[in-house]
Amino acid sequence: MNKPGKQDKQASMDLAESARQTKWQHPSFTAELFKGSFRWDLIHPYPAQSDTDKAIGDAVLVELEKCLKTHINPEAVDKSGVLPETALDALKAGGYFGMKIPKAYGGMGLSITNYVRAMELVASWCGSTAVWLSAHQSIGVPQPLKEFGNDAQKEKYLPRLAAGAVSAFSLTEPDVGSDPARMGTTATPIDDGNYYIINGQKLWTTNGPAAELLVVMAETPPKLVHGKEKKQITAFIVEAPTPGLSVLHECEFMGIRAIRNGWMEFKDVKVPKENIIGNLGDGLKIALATLNVGRLTIPVISAGTGKVCLSYCQDWIKQRVQWGQSIGKHQAVANLVNDIATHTFAIDAMSFLTCSLIENETADVRLEAAIAKYFGSERAWDIVDKTMQIRGGRGFETADSLRKRNEPGIPIERVMRDTRINRIIEGTSEIMHLFIAREAMDLHIKTVFALSNPAISISKKIGIVLKAGLFYSLWYPKLWLPSWSIFSIKHLNQRNLSQLHYISRTSKRLARSLFHTMVRFGPKLEYQQAILAHYVDIGTQLFAMAATLSKAESILHNHQNPKTIQALTTAFCHQSRKEIEQHFRAVRTAEPQEKKVASEALMNADLDWLMNDIIRFETTDTPIN
Ligand SMILES: Cc1cc2nc3c(=O)[nH]c(=O)nc-3n(C[C@H](O)[C@H](O)[C@H](O)COP(=O)(O)OP(=O)(O)OC[C@H]3O[C@@H](n4cnc5c(N)ncnc54)[C@H](O)[C@@H]3O)c2cc1C
The missing domain is CATH 1.10.540.10 (Acyl-CoA dehydrogenase/oxidase, N-terminal domain)
Structure with a gap:
């Protein structure tokens, strides 16, 4: 494994930045929230499927x-x-x-x-x-x-x-996970660029061992931009089987156990130039754009997980009697069921709203898709954990074993194993935080962050300062004023309307607080991952509340289950507001410096004293037969 340096980090960030979709062709509901503007009109009425x-x-x-x-x-x-x-x-x-x-x-x-x-x-x-x-x-x-x-x-x-020719997406490598800039797989042009020779290894390619067609990301020769070499990652279609392509190992996992997932090797694999998708150097852009839409499947599946968990609990909480009553009547269990139901409703509302926005091409949804993936996968894990808790010992028992004891084979144990991966694939939760924070900060990055670039001349910097001064002198005072448009919204009942007022107020508070923090840290804010994560979580909760209210409103409008739907909405908003206030408090409270110590100490073997009386894992371990 090669050791990264400071330059590698900058190179990774530059490459990620260059692959970013820079233009916002449509307004973005969540980007607006981070700027202090609550655009209810973008998500209401809740877009119904035709x-x-x-x-x-x-x-x-x-x-x-x-x-x-x-x-x-x-x-x-x-x-x-x-x-x-x-x-x-x-x-x-x-x-x-x-x-x-x-x-x-x-x-x-x-x-x-x-x-x-x-x-x-x-x-x-x-x-x-x-x-x-x-x-x-x-x-x-x-x-x-x-x-x-x-x-x-x-x-x-x-x-x-x-017709069923199985395909796969090959980006990850043994040394390249969340950070594709260090990609080791190369594609070298031969025969005047008519063919490319791919060499390298790809790890965890799902469907890889069974695939007839793979999208493979590989580094092609660098391009000169303003006299500087720029790394190029290109997307190739590779047909399998083909000479030089082999599966070094089929990986096995704790869940989704029947997938075929491979550590793949490319040894002089020859591919014609016709198999390049897009242009040379577009690979990372294509990968990110693919994931922007592709990762929407995860929150929808997460909502589905919540729904199956509810179905597992339905009879159980009624029929299981302990301490003289159905367990569903005990407040602690009822609270767990509340969390499962409200979060399922919220994930469902966010995911399908985002799908409709893509379909209608009325909004830029890169933030909403990432938030739905992040929120959906995190909360689905919590939902599954709570369902297992409600099932007690039976939750931990396999469905097969339950059936053998003549009990219903509720497979929450399998569902838990299958669900965990969603917080890792298609962007880990930590990377989603960074991605969302970057997009949320776009306004400020465009307005002032160029000032920290040493390559920019003094006269240009003066221009930036003047422009930024004008912009902020108009924008910032508005963050202290109420949003008048919210008062024209009449169609919601009083309870839901008060939630909308909260979102509107809090969006302004979020924008102000983010701005103050940016002034405090300047471009170094990007290193304050904990603070940024709190802001991302506030924006996430606000989007979740807004989507839930929009969906609730559309159902209430049709008078379906008015009591239950209102209760779920109110309970979800109540919980979200509690979490939002905690995040604001956390942003105000400085993190103790000591929080950095453990990770450093562990890397420097200074925590050995804590790991006493155990059989420690050694990297040189060989399995015991
Ligand atoms: C079952 C399975 C299926 C997969 N399918 C595919 C597939 O089909 N195609 C494919 O290309 N890949 C696939 N992957 C790979 C998957 O996308 C990666 O596991 C994922 O991108 C994370 O990369 P990594 O595991 O190398 O973690 P790393 O990038 O090494 O990260 C390790 C930890 O560090 C954190 N971290 C990393 N960088 C930062 C940072 N800058 N700031 C804060 N925290 C950070 C991460 O969040 C994580 O917690 C699959 C993986 C699995 C397990």
């Missing part, structure tokens, strides 16, 4: 459910770690590998909303199957090809992919 699109989705879900129940036994799949060929064949025959591919290329041509509804259904039955389908079409070849491929590539590959 009747026609819903009918298409409903029909797909009916057939898909039949297919899953006929061909896939989730317990057996988990136990054996294998998704049977018969199941894969049935999924291919049903067209489920082509759900997102346009009809013109032989796919189902589902809308994003119907696609994620289908994925939610699959995941609620079998996590491994969901990952097979999702790795193939949420991030695999179809997604980048649809967005960035040329017509010839689409004609050549999309029909194959729709």
Whole structure:
């Protein structure tokens, strides 16, 4: 493993920055929140799926459910770690590998909303199957090809992919996880650039060992920009099998045990230039754009996890009697159920709102998609943990064992193992924090951060200061005034309206506080990860509240379950407000310097005294047979 230096860190940040989508073509609800502006009009009325699109989705879900129940036994799949060929064949025959591919290329041509509804259904039955389908079409070849491929590539590959040629997305390497700038896989041009030779290793490529087509990110020769070499990462379609491509190891995991995931080696793999997606050097941009939309599957699946957890609890909390009454009547259990239900509702509201915004092309959703992924995967883990707690000892027991004792085989143990990965893949929660913080700070970065760039001349800096002074003298005072537009909103009941007022006020408070913190730290703010995380969490909660209120309002409008829906909404907002206030308090309270000590001490072997009386893990360990 090569040791990184300060320059490597800067290079990583520069590369990530250059791959960023710089323009905001549409307004962004959450970016506005961070600027102190609550744009309720962007998310209300809650965008409903059209009747026609819903009918298409409903029909797909009916057939898909039949297919899953006929061909896939989730317990057996988990136990054996294998998704049977018969199941894969049935999924291919049903067209489920082509759900997102346009009809013109032989796919189902589902809308994003119907696609994620289908994925939610699959995941609620079998996590491994969901990952097979999702790795193939949420991030695999179809997604980048649809967005960035040329017509010839689409004609050549999309029909194959729709028919079930399994695909994979290969970015991660043994030394390259969250930070692709240090990518070691290279693609060297030969024959006047007509072909490329790929060399390197990719780790954890889901579907890799079974794939016929892979999107592979590799470093191509650098480009000269203003006399300086700029690293180029390019996306290639690689067909498998092909000489030089091999699977070094099939990885095994705690959950989603029946996925096929490989440590892949590329040794002089020859690829024609026609297989480049987009342009040379666009690879990271393509990867990030693919993930921007692709990662929406995770929050929808997370909402589905919440829904199955509710179904696991339904009979149990009523029928299980302890201390003279149903456990659902004990306040502690009722509170856990409240958390499960309210968070499920919130994740569902955020995810489907974001899908609709993408579909309607009315808003930039890079922040909402990242927040939904972050919030959804974190809260789903909490939901699963709480469900296990409610099930008591039975929660920890496998479904198989429960059935053998003639009890209902509620598989929360498997669901817990399957759910954990979502906080890691497609951007870890920590990386989501950084991504959201970067986008949230965009206004300030564009306005003043250039001042810290030594390459910028004094005269230019004076210009920046004058422009920034003018901007902030107009923008900042507004953050102390109430937002008048909120008073024109009449359609909500008093309770929900007061929540909207809170969001509006708090968005201004968030923008002010963020601005003060930026003045305090300047460009060094990017190193204050703990503070930034609190701001991100405040923005996250505000978006969650707003999406929940918008969805609640749309349901209340149709008079469906008014009492329950109002209770869930109020309970969720109450909890969110509590959390928001905690984050504001945490931002005001300086972190003790001592918090840095443990990590440093551990790296310097200064915590050895604490690790006494245990058999310590040694990196040189060999397994005991
Ligand atoms: C089951 C499974 C399936 C996968 N499928 C695919 C796939 O199909 N294709 C693919 O390309 N990859 C895949 N991956 C890889 C996955 O995307 C990575 O695991 C993920 O990006 C994190 O990288 P890493 O594990 O190397 O963690 P690292 O990047 O090494 O991070 C380790 C820890 O440090 C934290 N961290 C890292 N950098 C920072 C920072 N700057 N600030 C704060 N904290 C930081 C991380 O959040 C994490 O907690 C898969 C992984 C698994 C386990």
